Amino acid sequence: MRFKHYKLQLLLRVLLLALTVYFIARIGLNQAYYGTLLGLGLLFLLQVWLLIRYMEHTSRLYLRFLNSIKYDDFTEQFSLSGDGKTMHEIAQRLNEVTNKFREVRTEKEAQLHYYEMIFQHIGTGILTYKPDGSILLLNNAAKKLLKIGQLAHVQELESLSPELALGLQQLENGDKVLVPLRQSGEQATIAVHVMELSVLGDKVRLASLQNIQRELEEKEMEAWSNLIKVLTHEIMNSVTPISSLSASAYEEISSYTDTALEEITLLREELQEVGQCLHTISRRSEGLIHFVSDFRNLTTISVPKITQFNVTELLQEIRLLLREQLAQKQVQLEVQYPHQHMLLSADRSMVEQVLINLTKNAMEAVQDQPKPKISLSASLDQRSRITIAVSDNGQGMTEEAMEKIFIPFYSTKKSGSGIGLSLSRQMMRLHKGTISVQSELGRGTTFLLRF
Structure with missing residues (x-):
């Protein structure tokens, strides 16, 4: 028979133990009842063992609870429905704590998965590694930028770019560096920014990798365009009048050299030579104007008609x-x-x-x-x-x-x-x-x- 109350079971066990001791005391050392005395002794030991085991029941319950925490196993459920109201309440509270641990773990796993998804889908390349170079995480943007798969150590990047591998190992917290990278004929400039974090007492470095080649080219072309605009403007302003004046002077001299006036006969050869020089100046000026116009095309490309x-x-x-x-x-x-x-x-x-x-x-x-x-x-x-x-x-x-x-x-x-x-x-x-x-x-x- 099993009672549904912890105190009643404990009281019954103590009473049975007391009765056993009483009968042992009544019999004493009477050799006529030697077998009965031996039986009562064994019964006494059994009752003591059962009492101790019953008293340790709560300890085993707490031990199971602590082991579930130790091994991160929150599937354990505790049931003491037959041991009274107090023990039932203890089991219920332990189950509530276990369920709370499970909910917290599930929430943390969901958050970790959420952050991993963000980490993998962010447009900037991210690389986390230990100070010794062991790589912890490498997101998809970094793999795509470097055109690589999984990596175990920063040193493996040396075959791709010695400057990048050396920079990641030598850069300190907050340092930045530009690394040239050439792959499949495409020139790229990688901006590397390193930060140092402390995670549970361990130092971890986080490096962001970003291809800024397009931005550099745009700034470069913008600078060239501004320079070309200034140069072509100044050159055109200077050369155009020279070309116009030399052409006009050449036409004027040509009109004189074509006449048969006696007073300019002696100067005809000299005028022809001057006219030829002016014609050369005019022709070269027009060539220079055409040359400068070609450079203007760099700054005057129209919007594409798709x-x-x-x-x-x-x-x-x-x-x-x-x-x-x-x-x-x-x-x-x-x-x-x-x-x-x-x-x-x-x-x-x-x-x-x-x-x-x-x-x-x-x-x-x-x-x-x-x-x-x-x-x-x-x-x-x-x-x-x-x-x-x-x-x-x-x-x-x-x-x-x-x-x-x-x-x-x-x-x-x-x-x-x-x-x-x-x-x-x-x-x-x-x-x-x-x-x-x-x-x-x-x-x-x-x-x-x-x-």
Whole structure:
């Protein structure tokens, strides 16, 4: 029989124990009842053991509760429905505490998942690592920016960029550094900002990685545009009157030298020489004005008129437009048309102009080759962006030339003005696209347009 009250059960056990002691005392050491005495002794020991075990029942209950906290297992449920009101209330309170722990853990796990989702989807690359270089977290933006998978140590970035790996290890709290990075022919400048945090007594470094190449290019082009505007304005103001005056003076002298007046016969040769000089000044002034006007184009590109057109048709048109020039220079043009129906939303005339500039540059780059060849192709890259490539089998370029090739006024050709590729980059930027170069000495050059 099991009583439903803790005190009654305890009282009953004590009474039974007292009765057993009483009978043992009554029997005493009478040898006639030796077997009965032995039985009562064993019964006494059993009752003492059961009493101790019953008294430890509450201790075992608390021990189970503490173990559930220790091992973070809050699925444990406590039930003492048959041990009275007090014990039932104890079990109920323990269950309430366990449920509260479970709710807190669930809430923290939900918050952790929420912050992890934000961490992974934030647009800025984030990298957390220990002072020894062991990487803790690397978000998707950082993987996409660096074009890598999982990393275990900062030192693994050395193959990608020694400056980046060294900077992450040496930068202190609050330090910033700009790191150049070149991948797949695309030049990037990574702004690295490091902060040092203390998490549960351990130091953790958090580095933000952001590609600021577009912003730098925009500031660079803005500075060049402002400089070009000032220079062209001043040059035009100075050269235009000289050109006009020299042309007028040349016409005036020409009218005198054409007459047969006797008094100027002796001066005719001298006047003709002066007229020729003035004509040269006028012609060179007009050439300078035309030259300056070309540079003005860098600052006067119109807004693109976006239309949708077929890339295959665009490549066919480029081939047709340059057919005569390619034939004259005996350059082979190989066009690889896309396998699928590829539509591009852009300003067709601007894209044509960029492709014509790149193809003409390639024609000059291969003119000294025994079998000059240019390749024109279109495809989709890993991010499903339309990519048009212009390749040649020329001599290629040095690393220094690739870094400066898009700077205004810079040219690798003796007769180049240095504005063609600058204009092309401006046009691609207006399309929210990029133009990059891949080259190796002795193996040719490839320009990539990514839209």
